[in-house]
Amino acid sequence: MIAEQLAANIIYGLLLGGVYGLATMGLSLIFGVLRVVNVGHGAFIMVGAFTAFWMFTLYSIPPLASIVVAVIVGLAMGFVVFMTIIRRLLDAPELSTLLATFGIGVFIEELSKFFWGPDYVGYSWDIGGISLPFTELPFTKLYAFGSSIVIAALLYVWFSRTKLGKAIRAVVEDKEGAMVCGINVNMVYALSFAIGIALTVTSGVLVTLFTPVGINVYMGGDYTLKAFVIAVLGGLGSPWGAFYAGFIFGLLENGSYTLLGLIPGVEPFGLTRFVSFTALLLILLLKPTGLLGGE
Amino acid sequence: MFKFKSLIIPFAIYIILIAIGLSQPGLWQPIMYIMFYIGIGVALNNFMGLTGYVDFGYVAFLAMGAYGMGVALGYFTYLGIWAIPLGFVLALIFAALLCTAVGGVALRLRGAYFAIATIGVNEGLRYLIEGAKIWGGSEGIILSGKLRKTFGPEFANYLSTFVADAALIIIIFIASVITVYMINSRVGYALLAVREDEDAAKVMGINVTKYKLIAFFTSATIGAMIGASAWTLKLTYVFPEDVFFIHYTVEAIVIVMLGGAGTLLGPVVGGLIYGALKYYLSVILPGFQLLVFAPLLLVIVVAFPEGVVGFVKKKLQERGIIEYIT
16 A cells, blocks of 8 residues: 555656756756846746646646747746846845845735735646556646656757857856857846746746646745755756756655655654755755766 | 944934834834834844845744743743743743754855755754644644633733833844944954955954854844744744744845845844835735835845945945944
């Protein structure tokens, strides 16, 4: 019984881990290029979730097609936020960018609440699933996992093959050197920020494929905290590390939830969170470059 | 002494606020609301303003204070009136324990890594309390019934109104004195060096860790005292999701920034502006005060990074009045 439950949870953990990975790549990319921690990360995930919800409810557009809309929305939001605020703070101390991104997050949440209301909403996209001996795997979760892999792969190709992708990597490597070679560093910053936000908004769509209920303007806070843990696991500033760390985190979360549920008299949900934050602190203390990071 | 001259303005602000609250009917609660924000600003400033480290998990110290008082009143109610001093002592002990743990782990880190680590401590602690069902877990500690049974309704009411407010006011006065002392002592000079360039300070032979820990500890214990009085004693309950709420940390950071980090007067002015604005916005625009605050925060961060007091100080550089503003 418990073995079956554990097996099912491990599979869900892996699938969810793929989505977590994509949801963290944006945070890591922005930190890696701009050295800005986006404390308002979760608000952009919320925007993605609402994109999927409204496209489905108003125009019956399936969430997978909403990904395109989410990318456009994310790129636009990223450019606007960078041009109005982040650009002015690039040389300011960390405190300024931490507070500014927090303020941006709160502003997006409150604006969303103003227009969409504070209620929990959800949608139901029932397209069947695969029956395994110990659990039922809905296609929506498999699609979410698959899309996340595809997007990450596309991004990888873009980063390694295109001129712009190479320019971004050059700026991460050596900002002054890149400038001397004629790379427009400000443009690279704007582009990286926009791509990071677009990734985050897109992952919001995938999150709703996983759990299509509980969409709320304040849903992002949880994802911000999880993204911090995952980003640190993968080595802050490394998008690929973050993608792999997403799997580790998904497994850790689901595995320890099942195992902690066996202990009588505790609340496994809370303790699972405790385990993940303890992991965060241990890694920061012992290996701040991340589990996979070398440097 | 000369250096305590700068206490005149903040003390005058406190006394005027209290006088307004006492003389105008219906204004006492708003004034205490503002005093709470001044308090967390002054408390956080003792660490963040002086060292330049951004503690995103600061509210955990207020939570430790709240739990210290909550545990004393909830589990040692039989001590009668002595449970209250015990509560303050427990608040100090809990905060000191957390301080040792965080100081050992997080203070080794810098910048963004420090900020993330402190968020981790705050959330981890909250979920440990909820998950392992410590002190009632997510149900928290509810004291109003117990207090009424032990002390009688009249004295219980007196506790949560007069005693809690008086304690908060005393803590704020003491906290300001501590700030002045720290700014003008060896500790303050050492921390100034740390804030400007930590590596250079180390090379100059300053024991960086020691001074950072002193500031951290001072700030944490003041925070715990505020949590014990302004939350547990006043509200008579402790819920983990309330006392570990990250928004309080950010509010405290905003207050310090708004007023001017590292100055004595800064958090007082910041808390006054922030508390008053928040109170009236919640009256005029209930439910949407944050919609006004978020852009305001962005404007402050982008346009006035040195805060109101820093700005005024720059303008008054040549005048004699400058020695009253620290």
